Amino acid sequence: MQKLSNSIQLAHCLLKDRLVEANIIIDATAGNGNDTLFLAQNAKSKAKLYAFDIQEQAILNTKKLLIENKNNINLPLENIKFIHDSHENINNYIQAKIDVAIFNLGYLPGGDHEFTTKNDITLKTIDKILNVLNINGYIAIVMYPGHEEGLKEYQAIKLFVKDLPKKAFTVGWYKMINHNLNAPALCWIEKVGEYA
Template sequence: MQILNPVSVAHKLIQEQVYRAEILVDATAGKGNDTLYLAENSLATAKIYAFDIQELALRCTKEKLQEKGLERKVTLILDNHANVKQYVLRGVDVAIFNLGYLPGGNHELTTTIDTTMPAIEAMLQLLNVGGVVAITAYPGHESGKREYHYLIDFLSNLPVKNYTVSCWSMINHASTAPVVYLIEKVRS
């Protein structure tokens, strides 16, 4: 049985920051698992923004939060995450991008470089010093492969005086297995 998977690893990597975060963003709400994780593990006073372009995803997310009585902590936003600055007006402590498409949903409605890259750039501008962004990329499908290549290029060129970027991957799995990146802002 595999205990560590990309989603659980992304959660573990940001755990310490989530505990003390005031502003958190789930850039791709999907089925709501990441939003629920942020809501369950953050301060009672924390504010969470969850984006998705699909109503179905936000409905799923809302139901998960309601089951745990956590819906008041979360603002659900039916919009492209590239527009994050229109909604999040304060510095961000933690953000998650779990890229790709809604599992069991329409695979055409997937994240793409055209919006993922501007969204990540906007998030880095919003990120507080000490804040983190976790990104899970899925190179196993066409759009995911393009994102993966853009991400490697972009992330490996972030200035080291401002950011530390690390990555986690399953090196004995197929080369198309998901990869988790963690960006920490060390200086503004």
């Protein structure tokens, strides 16, 4: 499978090793459940996985996909929480430290664009997760600068992450430089030290 041509595949590649040890895992944008399924397939059996979405239909689709695949995932279904709420309310649901989180931003392909992620909420949530991320924990963020709100989000995330203290985080930024400028891009953040 080609990995470098697809920011989601690349994000999965980067998260895979970390998932083996992760206890608390977040899918911040469940959508149709493909990322939740990937996380559940690669997590250890005792991990807890939380999938958020503001669209009830997305939560139902994700739940359905996970139930259909219950024999192909490492986690018992009761370790997966499907949360119909905005990821900015994460602290209402999770008090433990987080090991792995993924954001696959934007709107569902073919879905209502009204439900796209918004840069202020996304940044607020990323910051909340950075504060409770375990050392060696990872956040992967797949961004879509090809639509208006997605471009604002991409630019806001870039401004925010480039100034994160390097004693606390290592930040990677992936863009295909020989493709269209608007092609999906990937940001990943590894916590390497305390974040005061």
